[in-house]
Each structure stands twice: as C-alpha cells, then as structure tokens.
Amino acid sequence: EVQLVESGGGLVQPGGSLRLSCAASGFTFSSYSMNWVRQAPGKGLEWVSYISSSSSTIYYADSVKGRFTISRDNAKNSLYLQMNSLRDEDTAVYYCARQVVIMFDYWGQGTLVTVSS
Amino acid sequence: IQLTQSPSSLSASVGDRVTITCRASQGISSYLAWYQQKPGKAPKLLIYAASTLQSGVPSRFSGSGSGTDFTLTISSLQPEDFATYYCQQLNSYPHTFGQGTKLEIK
Numbered sequence: 289e290v291q292l293v294e295s296g297g298g299l300v301q302p303g304g305s306l307r308l309s310c311a312a313s314g315f316t317f318s319s320y321s322m323n324w325v326r327q328a329p330g331k332g333l334e335w336v337s338y339i340s341s342s343s344s345t346i347y348y349a350d351s352v353k354g355r356f357t358i359s360r361d362n363a364k365n366s367l368y369l370q371m372n373s374l375r376d377e378d379t380a381v382y383y384c385a386r387q388v389v390i391m392f393d394y395w396g397q398g399t400l401v402t403v404s405s
Numbered sequence: 406i407q408l409t410q411s412p413s414s415l416s417a418s419v420g421d422r423v424t425i426t427c428r429a430s431q432g433i434s435s436y437l438a439w440y441q442q443k444p445g446k447a448p449k450l451l452i453y454a455a456s457t458l459q460s461g462v463p464s465r466f467s468g469s470g471s472g473t474d475f476t477l478t479i480s481s482l483q484p485e486d487f488a489t490y491y492c493q494q495l496n497s498y499p500h501t502f503g504q505g506t507k508l509e510i511k
Contacts, residue, residue, distance in 0.1 A: 323500070325448075333440075333448065333491055333502040347498040383447055390495045391438045391453035398447055 290314040290394045292384050297399030304374050304403070310367040310384030310396055318342075318362035321387040324369050326380035327398075334380070337369065338387070352378075374403045406430050406494050410503035416511040421482045425506045427475040427492035436496035439468055439477045442505075443488045451490075452477065484510075 296308040310322070324336040337358040338347040346358055357370040367384050381400050385392040407430040417423050427437065435455040440448035450459045452468035455475055465480040479486055487510050492503040 332505045333442075333493075335493075335500045335502065338498065338500070349499050390436050391450055391459070392440075392448075392493070393450050393453075393459070395447035395449075 290386070292386065292394055292396035294382060294384055294396045294399035297382065297401045299402045299404065300374055301405050302375060302403055305370070305372045306374065306401060308369040308371065308382055308384075308399060308401070310369075312365045312367065312384075312386075315386075317360075317365040322360060322367045323385045323387055323392060324358060324367075325383045325385055325392070325395075326378075326401075327383070328377070328380045331380075336382070339367070371401070374401075376403050379403045406433060406497060406501055408492055408494055408501055408503035410490075410492060410506050412506060413504065414507040414509065416509050417482055418511045419482050419484055423479045423482055423508065425477045425490055425508075427470075427477070427503050429473045429475075429494055432472045433494045433496035435471045436494055437468075437470070437475050438493045438495060439466075440491045440493065441486075441488045442491065448491065482508075 291313045293311045300306050321340050323338050326334050326336050339358045355373045359368045379402050381398040383398045384396045386394040409428045411426050437455045439452040442448045451462050456468045467478045469476050489505045489507045491505050
C-alpha cells in the first residue's frame with residue numbers, strides 16, 4: 289500500500305525556518321517525481337515545488353522561490369522541504385504528492401505550518 | 406497558466422446531474438486532472454488526462470475536454486460526493502490548480 293506521511297510542521301515566528309519531511313513507503317520511491325502542495329486555511333490548493341526522481345530537475349512556485357528548497361534522499365525514501373524566511377502567508381497545510389507524469393496520484397495527510405508571532 | 410473554475414459553489418440534490426467547468430488561460434492539450442477534497446482530508450485523484458477515470462473511482466464521474474475548456478460531470482449525485490472539486494493543469498510548470506468548486510447539499 290502506498291503511504292506518504294508528512295512531519296515537521298508546527299508554529300514558527302515570521303522570518304524563521306522549518307524543515308518538512310515526507311516518508312514514503314509501499315512503492316519504489318526512487319522511480320517517482322514528487323511535489324509539495326499547500327493549502328492555506330479555508331483556501332484552495334497551491335502547488336509549491338517539484339523534484340524529479342533523480343533530483344536532476346527542480347521547480348518552485350514564484351511565491352517561494354529563493355526561500356524554500358526541495359530535496360530528497362532516495363536511500364531513506366524521504367522527501368524534504370526546507371523553508372526559510374517564513375512569512376505569515378506561508379501558513380498552510382503542506383502536502384507531499386507523488387506524480388505520475390500527468391497526475392498526482394497519491395497524497396499524504398498533510399502537516400500544518402503556522403507562521404505567527 | 407491560469408485555471409478558472411465555474412461555478413465557485415453549487416447547491417444540488419442527491420440524484421442530480423452536475424457539471425463543473427474549468428477553463429485554461431492557454432491551451433493545455435489534455436493535461437488536466439480533477440481532484441475531490443473533503444474537509445480535513447487530502448485531495449483524491451478522480452480523473453487524469455482530461456477524461457481517464459482513476460482506478461476505483463465510481464463511473465458516475467466523467468471528464469471531457471481538451472485545449473482550454475474542460476468539464477467534470479457527476480451523473481447522479483450521491484451523499485458522499487458533496488465536497489470541493491479542483492482542476493489542475495500539468496502541461497507546464499507551475500502546475501496550477503483552479504480555485505475550487507464547493508458542491509453543497511440543497
């Protein structure tokens with residue numbers, strides 16, 4: 289069974305940093321591209337970042353470019369999102385999602401990041 | 406690429422036929438997916454490649470369209486279908502989502 293489990297969310301002050309993790313199981317993690325998607329409270333879905341299976345290709349949304357860094361460790365079946373210079377508007381539930389070319393077929397349950405003083 | 410869903414919200418009854426539209430600001434071929442999200446839960450993939458039903462998704466869900474105009478149709482609403490629906494384009498990065506359509510019980 290495919291499972292994606294996010295962790296690392298919490299309360300952080302504006303300007304602070306946080307590192308999210310996504311532990312994958314039930315599939316060959318190293319064969320799949322992965323994404324982070326977020327959802328602010330009461331709002332819609334916002335794509336955040338993409339990383340290819342080998343980490344050779346990475347994309348970011350303009351809203352996080354230069355502040356967030358996506359990475360993965362295929363030996364540990366894990367995806368990461370390093371978030372620096374956090375702003376109030378980064379408050380959201382962050383989901384990791386597996387990509388199969390033209391779909392995000394599995395999603396984690398999400399981890400809540402709250403940026404507030 | 407911007408995606409505009411309509412309507413933003415919709416009230417319907419069990420058994421109704423419902424259609425949600427998604428319009429892209431430029432052509433995206435058939436690189437469109439639809440997701441269902443219930444409160445407090447992760448999105449669930451319903452349809453990919455504009456019209457291909459994901460495994461395990463009931464056949465009352467269907468999708469159509471290509472280029473810039475797409476539709477998601479639920480042929481006969483069931484109680485478990487009341488949720489928010491999102492389209493997403495996967496033609497180019499960023500892989501944008503529509504703003505969502507909230508389907509409520511009338």
